[in-house]
Amino acid sequence: MHRVLLLGAGKIGRMIARLLVDSGDYELVVADRSNDSLQLLADQSGAGTVQVDASDGEQLAKAIKGCDSVISALSFRFNPLIAEVALEAGANYFDLTEDVATTRKVRKIADRAAPGQIFMPQCGLAPGFISIVANHLSKSFEKLETLRMRVGALPQFPTGALKYNLTWSTDGLINEYCNPCEAIHLDQRLEVLPLEGFEHFSLDGVRYEAFNTSGGLGTLCESLEGSIRELNYKTVRYQGHRDQMLLLVNELRLSERRELLKDILENSVPVTYQDVVVTFCTVTGQQNGQLVQQTDARKIYHESIGKENWSAIQITTAAGICTVLDMHVTDQLPGQGFVRQEQVDFEKFIANRFGKRYESLSATRFSSGAQ
Numbered sequence: 001m002h003r004v005l006l007l008g009a010g011k012i013g014r015m016i017a018r019l020l021v022d023s024g025d026y027e028l029v030v031a032d033r034s035n036d037s038l039q040l041l042a043d044q045s046g047a048g049t050v051q052v053d054a055s056d057g058e059q060l061a062k063a064i065k066g067c068d069s070v071i072s073a074l075s076f077r078f079n080p081l082i083a084e085v086a087l088e089a090g091a092n093y094f095d096l097t098e099d100v101a102t103t104r105k106v107r108k109i110a111d112r113a114a115p116g117q118i119f120m121p122q123c124g125l126a127p128g129f130i131s132i133v134a135n136h137l138s139k140s141f142e143k144l145e146t147l148r149m150r151v152g153a154l155p156q157f158p159t160g161a162l163k164y165n166l167t168w169s170t171d172g173l174i175n176e177y178c179n180p181c182e183a184i185h186l187d188q189r190l191e192v193l194p195l196e197g198f199e200h201f202s203l204d205g206v207r208y209e210a211f212n213t214s215g216g217l218g219t220l221c222e223s224l225e226g227s228i229r230e231l232n233y234k235t236v237r238y239q240g241h242r243d244q245m246l247l248l249v250n251e252l253r254l255s256e257r258r259e260l261l262k263d264i265l266e267n268s269v270p271v272t273y274q275d276v277v278v279t280f281c282t283v284t285g286q287q288n289g290q291l292v293q294q295t296d297a298r299k300i301y302h303e304s305i306g307k308e309n310w311s312a313i314q315i316t317t318a319a320g321i322c323t324v325l326d327m328h329v330t331d332q333l334p335g336q337g338f339v340r341q342e343q344v345d346f347e348k349f350i351a352n353r354f355g356k357r358y359e360s361l362s363a364t365r366f367s368s369g370a371q
Helices: 011-023 035-045 057-064 076-089 100-110 129-138 170-178 220-224 241-251 258-268 312-329 346-351 355-359
Strands: 002-007 026-032 048-051 069-072 092-095 118-120 143-155 181-185 188-192 199-203 206-212 230-238 275-287 290-301 303-305 308-310 363-368
Touching: 002 011, 002 057, 011 026, 011 035, 011 308, 011 312, 026 035, 035 048, 057 076, 069 076, 069 312, 076 092, 076 100, 076 118, 076 170, 092 100, 092 312, 100 118, 118 312, 129 143, 129 220, 129 275, 129 290, 129 346, 143 206, 143 220, 170 241, 170 258, 181 220, 199 275, 206 241, 220 230, 230 241, 241 258, 275 312, 290 312, 290 355, 303 312, 312 346, 312 355, 346 355
Parallel strands: 002 026, 002 069, 026 048, 069 092, 092 118, 143 230
Antiparallel strands: 143 275, 181 188, 181 230, 199 206, 206 230, 275 290, 290 363, 303 308
16 A cells, blocks of 8 residues: 655645545555644544654654655645655655745755656646646647636635635745746746736636736746747636735735735634635647637535535645546656656546546536637
8 A cells, every 4th residue: 555644734634634545545644743733634534643843854754764655735845855855765755835946946856866756746726737737728739829827716705805715825825926927928938026917807707807926837837938929827816806915915015024924814814615716727829720719617616525514725736636646656647756747647637536526516617619
């Protein structure tokens, strides 16, 4: 049985543990610094637990010893050390980071991977699933023109001026709103400002706004550079949210005081488990000499699993990383080194027992385009 160490017993870690334990095919141990979080997870899933400070290399090495794979569901700042310890232990490495600098560090570590050992960051929703969908759509074109990716985790019942509830990592959210964003514009790879590139669109009768945020493209800029005119990623929110964040991040300069911004958000914006994940990916290009557009759009809602209510962002993020772990174990991924999301076969992903969550009864899918 494949032995997995899961680091992080928070919102996403609990969902990963639920899926892996319920599958019956993984021997799972969950590590976290908080005994309270570990106890809650153990009560929910029955997984084994161990208390570990992820900033301590010796503790990590002891926990990882004997494991086939390690999953980090912790804040991005812990991941370079976790990846380094996984390398020395000969374990495969998976994470959920959206942080560009962290991914670059993990990639350098992956250069020293042993045969059969892989390092695969960015395995969640965005980056993650959205890159797999985008790459899949792009393959049907003889020549690519534009690729636009839009993703949002939104409260199903928005209230207040922000029209937003916390659904995942606050550190990751702040990173998205404050860090430079990659894009390709007029064939040139460049960085654009977060919270800019403002636009509106409708899906299923609901009006949304979208704007630049950092990290969502994963490694697609590198993979598609030189073969596409326009490539960008934007976060989806309800109308009015972006202006409120501009006030906090730019005008009040809280991008320079991120711990204060985190404290404000976590003590003012409630968590919700009644949410909806929106993904919207549109590709245009040449097919049989004709300019064609293809779109894949989905809404995934929160649902009850194992008599517990789980948020859509928990389900989609955990399903993404559990799917690629499953695909690695069954030899459906590259066998060594750094693995990109766009190297994942979409059809195999969506047919996987975990990947099917993206097309479950709780999901609504919209698609258009010519074949």
